Amino acid sequence: MVTLKVLKYVLYDVLRSRMVLAYALLLFVFSYALFYLESDPSKSVLSLLNIVLLLVPLVSIIFGTIHFYNSREFIEMLLAQPMSRRSLFFSEFLGLALSLTLALVFGIGIPAITFGVSATSLFLILVGVLLTFVFVAIAIWSAVVTNDKARGIGVSLLLWFYFTILYDGIILLVLFYFSDYPMEKVMMILSALNPVDLGRISVLLRLDVSALMGYTGAVFQKFLGSISGTVTALALLVLWSLLPLWFGNRYFRRKDL
Amino acid sequence: MLRLSHLSKSFGRLQVVKDLSVDFGRSQVVCLIGPNGSGKTTMIKCILGLVIPDEGKIVVNSHQVGRSWNYRRAIGYMPQINRFPDNIKVKQLFEMIKDIRQHRGDYDEELYRAFNIELIGEKRMSTLSGGMRQKVNAALAFLFNPAILILDEPTAGLDPAASEILKEKILSCRTEGKLIVITTHNMSDVEELADQVMLLHDGTLKFYGQLSELKTKTGSNKLSRALIEAYSRTADTVIK
Incomplete structure (x- = not known):
């Protein structure tokens, strides 16, 4: 296959x-330091989680967007060869996502192995990988849809800011204004709309530290129980990477290069 | 061999190509000329399927462009690329394109050898000078013995010796029965190579025919004079 x-x-x-x-x-440095400094590995996984939730989406979305823009002329040249746009689109996506995945697996995996593998640290890596796929897909979508490089990177940064920082604020605001109503179902839908939140919840459900789970996490656990809650969250993450990819590919197929 | 009929394309409100119809046969060198922004690149990109026309159709060897990508097997394209992936070596670029094209017949390695590309095989594309990149692009375009060659400013940035080698190659390809379409701003290239001249202005075809015809019609013997004359005529006159 091409x-x-x-x-x-x-x-x-x-x-x-x-x-x-x-x-x-x-x-590697972050996770090594965290495993080294903290005697309880589940606590270091928790600190590492916060780093992964911030850093993985940021690097994936910025690097993905920049790389796609920089490959533009080369993509043009490749598409003048006998190959379909879809093949090129997916090879660019997979190339980016798999390289960043490899970096992630190496960076967290090696310290985790040296300090004794736990199921939760492996699970954290899995969530990191899923987030990589989600944000590379979003990055490529934004690079395909916007023609201007500066604007594309701007859109990507804004989306990252929205998902990792702004979203929590919005949820708090919604909770505050509608505190008189039962909000459990609404909260679940709201957190499903944010891949970073989904990643956070699925790791926290494994760690079983409900105090740190926040409102959305607690709701997930209450309604779905630990195992099915995790599976739902992971499935939603997969969906989150497929959706921008599908839209991006659809747009790319008809785009003037 | 290559036919455009009623091709139109606009980007937003700007119409770049207007109702363009033209027919190219085998064994000829067509020089596509026109001032900047006259629609040359858009026309080429439409042929390659990189830009999707609003109206009209393009037929390459009886395959209609836009239905499938297979027709591009018959086309060799020499683009003007300034930016390659940072870490790809020259050797790998050749392997990659060979991998994609899955060419069955013989490779045409004449330019590859003439430009000594073997010697720079281990260099990364991003470290090459503009002229070296042009050589790599040219060698790639001719490598698969395509029946149609589309060259975007092929001699720009090439040293005189390399430029001469490339022109000889173009002429020998013409005798082999190939169609070569060239965009250029270099008038001596047009004088040396062109069988047919195609003049675009504001996206419309102003002239298509032999060079000598263009000269007599504009009443000027020097090509550059003839072109200035042709460029300066108002947008709605066709040189007849």
Whole structure:
């Protein structure tokens, strides 16, 4: 398949970029330090979770957008060859997502192994990988839809800001104004609309620290129980990466390059 | 071999190509000329399927463009690329395009050898100078023996020796029966290569025919004079 052939070279190119190496190194240093300083590994997973929830979406969305813009002329050249736009689109996506995944697995995985693997740290890596796919998909979508590089990066940064920071504020505001009503179902829907929240909840459900779960997490646990809550959250994350990918591909197919 | 009929394309409110119809046959070099922003690149991108026309159709070797991507097997394209992926080596770029095209016949490695690309195989694309990149692009376009070659300003940035090699290659491809479409601003290239000249202005076809015809019709013997004359005529006159 042509997708795999192109993917090979995209992977080769992205894996050697300095930004991916720096990203892996940064994760490695953070997680090594956290595992080293904290004697209780579940506590270090908790601190690591906060870093992963902030850093993974940021790096994925920024690096993804920039890389797609920088490959523009090269993409044009490849599309003048006998290959479909869909093959190219998915090989770019997979190349980016898999390289960042590799960096993540290396950066957190090696410290986790040296300090004794726990199920929760593996689970944290899984959630990180899913978030990588989600935010690379969003990045490519925003790079495809906006023609101007500066505007595309702006859109990406704004989306990151919205999902990681603004969203919590909005939820609090909604809760505050509608505190007289039963909000459980609404809250569940609201948290399903934010991939970062979904990632957070699914790790916290595994850690069983309900005090730290926040309102949405508690609702998830109450309604779905630990296991099915986790599975639902993960499935929603997969959906979150497929949706922008589908829209991006649809737009890219008819785009003037 | 390559036919455009009633091709139109606009970007937003700006109409870049207006009702363009033209027919190219085999064994000829067509020079596509016109001032900046006259729609040359858009026309080429429409042929390659990179830009999707609003109206009209393009037929390449009896395959209609837009239905499938298979017709591009018959096309070699030499773009003007300034930015390649940072970490891809020259050698890998060739492997990659070979991988994608799955070419069955012989490779045409004449330019590859003439430009000594073997020697820079280990260099990364991003470290090459503009002229070297042009050489790589040219070698890639000719590598798969395509029946149609589309060259976007092929001699821009090439040193005189390389430019001469490329022009000879273009002429020998013409004798092999290929169609070569070139955009250029270099008038001596047009004088040396063109069988047919195609003049675009504001997205409309102003002239399509032999070079000598253009000269007599504009009443000027030097091509550059003839072109200035042709460019300066108002947008709605067609040179007849």
